Amino acid sequence: MKVTATDSAVDISPVPDTWQRRHLLGLEALSKDDILTLLHTAVELKAATGGCKDKLSILQGKTIANMFFENSTRTRNSFSLAARRLGADTVEFSASSSSLSKGETLIDTAKTIEAMNVDAMVVRHSTPGSPHLLSQNVSCSILNAGDGPHEHPTQGMLDIMTIFEQRGTLEGLTVAMVGDITYSRTARSNIWGLKKLGAHVIVCGPSTLVSKAWEDFGVEVSYSLDDIIPRCDVLNLLRIQFERQYTRPFPSVREYAFLYGMNRKRMEQAKDDILIMAPGPINRGVEITPDVADGPHSVILHQVTNGIAVRMAALYLTTSANQQA
Amino acid sequence: MPSIIIRNGRIIDPSQSLDEVSDLLIQDGKIAAIGTNLGTADEEVEAAGKIVSPGLVDAHVQLREPGFEEDETIESGTAAAINGGFTSIACLPNTSPTTDTQAQVQFIQQKASQADNCHVFVIACVSKNREGQELAEMGILTQAGAVAFSDAPHPLQKTDLFRRALEYSRMFDVPILDHPEIPELSQSGLMHSGAISMVLGLSGMHPDSEELATGRDLRLAETTGARLHLMDISTEGSVELIRRAKARGVNVSSEICIANLHLTDEVMRTFDSNYKVNPPLRSQNHIDACIAGLQDGTIDVITSGHAPRASEKKMTELDRAPFGMSQIEITLGLAITNLVVPGHLDFPTLIGKLSTNPAKALKLDKGTLSVGTAADVTIIDPKVTWKVDSNQFASLSTNTPFNELTLTGRAETVIVDGTIKLQR
Numbered sequence: 001m002k003v004t005a006t007d008s009a010v011d012i013s014p015v016p017d018t019w020q021r022r023h024l025l026g027l028e029a030l031s032k033d034d035i036l037t038l039l040h041t042a043v044e045l046k047a048a049t050g051g052c053k054d055k056l057s058i059l060q061g062k063t064i065a066n067m068f069f070e071n072s073t074r075t076r077n078s079f080s081l082a083a084r085r086l087g088a089d090t091v092e093f094s095a096s097s098s099s100l101s102k103g104e105t106l107i108d109t110a111k112t113i114e115a116m117n118v119d120a121m122v123v124r125h126s127t128p129g130s131p132h133l134l135s136q137n138v139s140c141s142i143l144n145a146g147d148g149p150h151e152h153p154t155q156g157m158l159d160i161m162t163i164f165e166q167r168g169t170l171e172g173l174t175v176a177m178v179g180d181i182t183y184s185r186t187a188r189s190n191i192w193g194l195k196k197l198g199a200h201v202i203v204c205g206p207s208t209l210v211s212k213a214w215e216d217f218g219v220e221v222s223y224s225l226d227d228i229i230p231r232c233d234v235l236n237l238l239r240i241q242f243e244r245q246y247t248r249p250f251p252s253v254r255e256y257a258f259l260y261g262m263n264r265k266r267m268e269q270a271k272d273d274i275l276i277m278a279p280g281p282i283n284r285g286v287e288i289t290p291d292v293a294d295g296p297h298s299v300i301l302h303q304v305t306n307g308i309a310v311r312m313a314a315l316y317l318t319t320s321a322n323q324q325a
Numbered sequence: 326m327p328s329i330i331i332r333n334g335r336i337i338d339p340s341q342s343l344d345e346v347s348d349l350l351i352q353d354g355k356i357a358a359i360g361t362n363l364g365t366a367d368e369e370v371e372a373a374g375k376i377v378s379p380g381l382v383d384a385h386v387q388l389r390e391p392g393f394e395e396d397e398t399i400e401s402g403t404a405a406a407i408n409g410g411f412t413s414i415a416c417l418p419n420t421s422p423t424t425d426t427q428a429q430v431q432f433i434q435q436k437a438s439q440a441d442n443c444h445v446f447v448i449a450c451v452s453k454n455r456e457g458q459e460l461a462e463m464g465i466l467t468q469a470g471a472v473a474f475s476d477a478p479h480p481l482q483k484t485d486l487f488r489r490a491l492e493y494s495r496m497f498d499v500p501i502l503d504h505p506e507i508p509e510l511s512q513s514g515l516m517h518s519g520a521i522s523m524v525l526g527l528s529g530m531h532p533d534s535e536e537l538a539t540g541r542d543l544r545l546a547e548t549t550g551a552r553l554h555l556m557d558i559s560t561e562g563s564v565e566l567i568r569r570a571k572a573r574g575v576n577v578s579s580e581i582c583i584a585n586l587h588l589t590d591e592v593m594r595t596f597d598s599n600y601k602v603n604p605p606l607r608s609q610n611h612i613d614a615c616i617a618g619l620q621d622g623t624i625d626v627i628t629s630g631h632a633p634r635a636s637e638k639k640m641t642e643l644d645r646a647p648f649g650m651s652q653i654e655i656t657l658g659l660a661i662t663n664l665v666v667p668g669h670l671d672f673p674t675l676i677g678k679l680s681t682n683p684a685k686a687l688k689l690d691k692g693t694l695s696v697g698t699a700a701d702v703t704i705i706d707p708k709v710t711w712k713v714d715s716n717q718f719a720s721l722s723t724n725t726p727f728n729e730l731t732l733t734g735r736a737e738t739v740i741v742d743g744t745i746k747l748q749r
Contacts, residue, residue: 028524105641127642128526129596137640149526185526213520 012048012058013041015320022321023135023142024314026151027192035157035196038313042161045316046309049085060087062119062319067110068145069095069125074280074304075145075155079122082311091118106130107137114138119319123147141318149183149241155279156189157310160197162303163234166275170197174231176222177201178260179238179287182209182249186279187238191219202228205238205260208249225260229269236277237262237287253286263289267297275299326743327367328352334372334704338379339677340693349377351700354743358696368745370738372704378676379694380412380443380701380741383653384580384683385477385556385628388414388445391432392421397633397721399433402653403442404719407746409629409654410736412701413444413684413691417477418455425450425461430469443741444701446472446689451490451501457483460490467497472687475502477556478603478632478648480538482508487542491551500552500578500687505538505563506530506604515643517590517605525593527643530605536562543570546577554686555579558624559604561614568623578686579623581615582630583656587663592726598639598646599726602630616669625682627675629656633722651722655713657705659727661734665707672707704738711735 019037027035046052064083068076076092083090093113104112110121120141123131128150135142146152163170175194177187181203194201195218203210204222214221222228229235240256242248250256262276276288276297284290293300329351336359337344343359350357350366383406389397397405406414416433418424424433430447437445449471450461463474474494481487481503494501511530516522518529539555543566546553558564558581567579588606600606618624632649639646652659660679664670670678680703684692691701713730715723739747 105637107640125642127644130642132596133642147526151526182523183526188524188526211520211523213523216520217524 012056013044015317019317020321022318024153024318025131025135025142025144027153027156027189028151030196032196035193038157038310038317039161039164041313041317042157042306042309045312046306049312052085052305052308052312055085055087057087058316059083059319062088063091063117064088064315065091065093065113065118065121067093067113067121067123069106069123069130070146072124072145074307075124078307079145079311082308083315085308086312086316088315091116107134110134110138114140120315143314143318146185149185149188151189152185153189154307154310154314155186156193157314158303158306159186159190159236159277159279160193161306161310162277162299163275165302165306166299167233170194170199172198173233174200174202175234175236176204176228176232177236177238178204178225178262180209180240181205181214181238182211183241184238190236191217195219202232204228206250206256225266226269229266230271232274233271234275234277235262236279238279239281239283239287257286261285261287261289262292264291267292267295277303279303326354329368329370329740329743329745330363330366331370331372331377331702331704334375334377336377336694337673337676338694339673339681340379341695343694344673349694349702351702351740351743354700356694356696356698356700359694370704374708375737376672376705376707378703378705379680379692380703380739381410381657381679381736382683382689382692383411383414383629383631383656384626384687385582386414386416386631386653387419387633387649388416388433389633390420390436395635395721399436399445400440400442401719401721402631402633403437403440403445405631405653406443407739408719410657410703410705410739411443411653412703412739412741413446413689415446415448415472415687417448418450418475419478423450423455424448425453425455425466427465427469430466430471434470442746444691446687448473448475448502450474451476451481452486455479457481457486460486460493463493463497463499467499471499472689473500473502473554475556477502477504480504480506480508484541488545488549491545491549491553495549495551498552498688500554502554502556503538503542504556505535505542507534507537510534510537513644514605515601516593517607519590519608521590521593527593530603532560532562532607532611535560535604536566539563539566543567543575543577547573547575550576553577557582557604557630558615558618559585559607559611561611564614564618564623568618568621571623578625578682580626580628580683580686581619581624582628583652583659584630584650586612586615587659596643597726598641598643599650599724601643601646601648602632602650603648616664619664619670619678625678626686627656627660627678628683629653633720634724635722636724639724649724650726651715651718651720651724654718654720655725655727655732657736658711658713658732658734661707662732666733700740700743702740703736705734706737707734709733709735
């Protein structure tokens, strides 16, 4: 596909025939090929935009609606920027200022927005499955930007892309997700994506937040960060989702930091080339100390940049796919 | 009133341990005779190859009127019952206002009588306004015609109130029905707690929530000697607790909703709110244990758990959608398809669970074909295959995940008090 960038002509690979998804609802349902297509398209678009800075016009004439029924700053802005970098128009929708507060249902709200001729909706919602419900009731593309603790596919992909950039492959790497797995959509999307690309995945955290049942899905379960650190190529330090918990699953933040906080002392046990990641927002002093977050092993800010690349890829692929997902 | 003769049917009546091919004569609205050479009648019904059963009894139905007429009315719900082969239903008190006064009981009876479809028996509230704080006027309500007491679908949360209710109910010999659930263990739960809920990120309802309540309820029934009927059994642990309690002689009966015998939590992967029921659809080991419980008599009753909900309530986010399925019209078909066809239960046992046992649990003068009793009869075609079409439901609500499903077995003729209400 020949496209015109702001100041020079750039070739972007056409959407491969193997990609037939109009929606991006989660990484669990994606094939390895699909995940590689997303990854390679993101890498390509990052390069073509000079590191997610320049504008292309491959989505010119398309309209992307950001529909966030739950608060978000980074993901929302990341999707907005991604859409605009590719030349699309964006519509912003907030639950608090919408008709939902006037009693309109989710489906009616989505149908109303769709009638404004949008090509894709980026949906964040606190209830798992809400993007799936919309995908069955509207005809535009639906991109899941986080549905409760279920999935956050672009977050999973940007984490994968960040590791891929540093290591050139995911195959054979040991990646640990540390912290609140139960309430983390980031953990779930990472687990599915990483497993499909051949990484060994460990979930580690308090036993109240890490289900033993993950073992049924080929994931290693650990309750001791100190035990697993020496084996890890990547540590992804998750935030505690206090807002989703009914009974607090551990006694205190202090005890959590004592058991699972990544600090200088624990870094001494790690491999020399370990990558430290965090989906953010980070709580300095809880899951990660400032010296680690800002240290040489940290790729946290790369993750943020790659978020735009992955979202450009997701918007491009889903809105260009002709087939039903 | 015209007399009716049903010829050549397989007459199954668990109340008399009857299972024979014979004729059944109805005169003056009552069962007049079972046998051969019964002469002629005003109406002839040929039933060769079919099962002649006592009218089916559903012990667990939500009728939604008054208060939620967008979901179901007494007229539409009773028409749905007839369509499903049920000649008697017992309705839950979760109306608005709740069924906790004499006037409310009489309102339901009057509406049911006007609708003139099936018999309706009223389950009144255990507690005033179903708030779980103070006992409702059980004596007056019994006098008004309430046959049982329950706060369902709410569980009886307060143990001291529950204990008092059981003690008090003994004076009237009426059963207390509880939906066993410890809410703090199933708080905000949307599905069975297990590997699937973990993957989907949906809050789970742990079997402990049901089993702790079941254990408590059985203990209270044992110490008070009152009549306890446990609703909505769905777990392996509950079945085992009830089995042991029955072996000790505890005065308990139990029921299971048909949906909990058929589907596992795997279906929640669709995020379809039509699968959202309470108790939740559990894993196969629980289903297997419940089937074993039906086979050995631990679970006495199969119900529809009919919970009609208007589509605008269901077509929403999973946490906002109410629990329940519109089930009464397909319960018999699901039961035959999933319990009799695979060989889990034979027809006499199934008819016991759908007629004789629920009548006994609620102490109703139903569920029998004994000569001299009111002629409530359901004629079942055990072989017919048919496709569920929710657009054809008599129920106002179509919240079923079973639409388009092909089922085996259906009620072909339904007779209430000697009057044919349905003839396919």
